[in-house]
Amino acid sequence: xxxxxxxxxxxxxxxxxxxxxxxxxxxxxxxxxxxxxxxxxxxxxxxxxxxxxxxxxxxxxxxxxxxxxxxxxxxxxxxxxxxxxxxxxxxxxxxxxxxxxxxxxxxxxxxxxxxxxxxxxxxxxxxxxxxxxxxxxxxxxxxxxxxxxxxxxxxxxxxxxxxxxxxxxxxxxxxxxxxxxxxxxxxxxxxxxxxxxxxxxxxxxxxxxxxxxxxxxxxxxxxxxxxxxxxxxxxxxxxxxxxxxxxxxxxxxxxxxxxxxxxxxxxxxxxxxxxxxxxxxxxxxxxxxxxxxxxxxxxxxxxxxxxxxxxxxxxxxxxxxxxxxxxxxxxxxxxxxxxxxxxxxxxxxxxxxxxxxxxxxxxxxxxxxxxxxxxxxxxxxxxxxxxxxxxxxxxxxxxxxxxxxxxxxxxxxxxxxxxxxxxxx
Numbered sequence: 001x002x003x004x005x006x007x008x009x010x011x012x013x014x015x016x017x018x019x020x021x022x023x024x025x026x027x028x029x030x031x032x033x034x035x036x037x038x039x040x041x042x043x044x045x046x047x048x049x050x051x052x053x054x055x056x057x058x059x060x061x062x063x064x065x066x067x068x069x070x071x072x073x074x075x076x077x078x079x080x081x082x083x084x085x086x087x088x089x090x091x092x093x094x095x096x097x098x099x100x101x102x103x104x105x106x107x108x109x110x111x112x113x114x115x116x117x118x119x120x121x122x123x124x125x126x127x128x129x130x131x132x133x134x135x136x137x138x139x140x141x142x143x144x145x146x147x148x149x150x151x152x153x154x155x156x157x158x159x160x161x162x163x164x165x166x167x168x169x170x171x172x173x174x175x176x177x178x179x180x181x182x183x184x185x186x187x188x189x190x191x192x193x194x195x196x197x198x199x200x201x202x203x204x205x206x207x208x209x210x211x212x213x214x215x216x217x218x219x220x221x222x223x224x225x226x227x228x229x230x231x232x233x234x235x236x237x238x239x240x241x242x243x244x245x246x247x248x249x250x251x252x253x254x255x256x257x258x259x260x261x262x263x264x265x266x267x268x269x270x271x272x273x274x275x276x277x278x279x280x281x282x283x284x285x286x287x288x289x290x291x292x293x294x295x296x297x298x299x300x301x302x303x304x305x306x307x308x309x310x311x312x313x314x315x316x317x318x319x320x321x322x323x324x325x326x327x328x329x330x331x332x333x334x335x336x337x338x339x340x341x342x343x344x345x346x347x348x349x350x351x352x353x354x355x356x357x358x359x360x361x362x363x364x365x366x367x368x369x370x371x372x373x374x375x376x377x378x379x380x381x382x383x384x385x386x387x388x389x390x391x392x393x394x395x396x397x398x399x400x401x402x403x404x405x406x407x408x409x410x411x412x413x414x415x416x417x418x419x420x421x422x423x424x425x
């Protein structure tokens with residue numbers, strides 16, 4: 001099915017605001033040229049001739065957006081979860097990423113990653129590659145074939161990494177420029193994104209080069225920020241001139257409304273204000289933050305300040321691609337933070353977790369993440385009949401339950417991205 005006009009009938013649920021959802025049992029979601037024309041209790045006459053996709057009895061929700069994950073790490077997900085961040089990087093991550101110099105290995109690994117991403121609940125993603133240009137282009141090819149919409153970055157590192165992954169500043173910048181020119185106009189749904197790994201592995205000189213490339217090509221940016229206390233202290237030593245960790249990016253023009261900074265667990269008041277003022281996105285990665293002993297990000301604070309916030313699985317710091325698991329973990333982590341750290345910040349609700357996974361992260365891609373009129377139509381059709389209960393549940397209760405029990409009898413039956421159906425076979 002191409003990006004066309006059709007009507008999707010089912011039990012529809014989507015966010016109106018962070019704390020409010022709209023549910024329409026037996027409703028009609030109308031797609032016109034790949035965009036939502038709205039959700040209706042009765043189908044308007046003007047759409048009566050549109051093809052009907054009848055999903056009666058199924059849940060229909062917006063596609064879920066994963067705004068931080070690492071494609072090359074997918075091969076070792078579930079390993080090293082008893083380590084902290086910096087030890088985990090040196091023990092598992094960096095050795096694995098050196099293997100992507102071998103294009104045959106990269107092809108095998110990215111076939112697995114792209115195939116699993118296509119079949120999961122994610123419809124859009126912001127993805128790290130490696131320092132290797134050929135492997136990064138291969139990743140983009142594999143993701144383009146899935147039908148999903150993604151941003152993919154060639155990673156930049158010129159210090160504090162294994163020898164086989166460290167580039168010189170000039171080489172890294174030149175390789176990035178050549179990569180950008182090579183992929184320009186080559187893909188419809190897969191886009192490049194500037195990707196300094198994080199300040200400890202990128203010198204000021206390379207940051208300046210990447211800032212210039214970002215401006216020249218008008219590109220988005222992704223990186224990591226204030227994930228781990230040791231990392232934050234390290235940045236203070238490496239960039240003594242910076243007022244805070246985020247300033248080490250902002251100084252080179254790398255923050256803004258098209259930048260995703262993952263984690264922000266230990267951000268100072270000054271840093272939070274800088275992120276808010278620049279409109280920078282925070283990618284909250286609760287499973288990774290717990291498993292790598294990084295801490296719990298104050299997501300309630302970010303939401304209350306009106307900041308741009310979405311969710312990330314952070315594979316393989318997070319062991320699963322499931323955005324449903326990510327939503328459940330976000331709620332659970334916020335409860336622990338409220339109970340153990342700061343009782344002034346109320347825990348997240350499941351409604352807010354849905355918002356973060358749809359509209360929150362989706363806004364990075366434009367008008368994405370809602371079924372309101374004018375939004376690009378990304379949708380999931382969910383079969384929850386295998387999650388057994390004797391109770392009669394509302395549409396919202398069924399979705400809330402699916403978030404926690406998706407792997408206990410739940411199934412994704414259909415998936416649409418910008419009005420096009422994605423094959424799940």
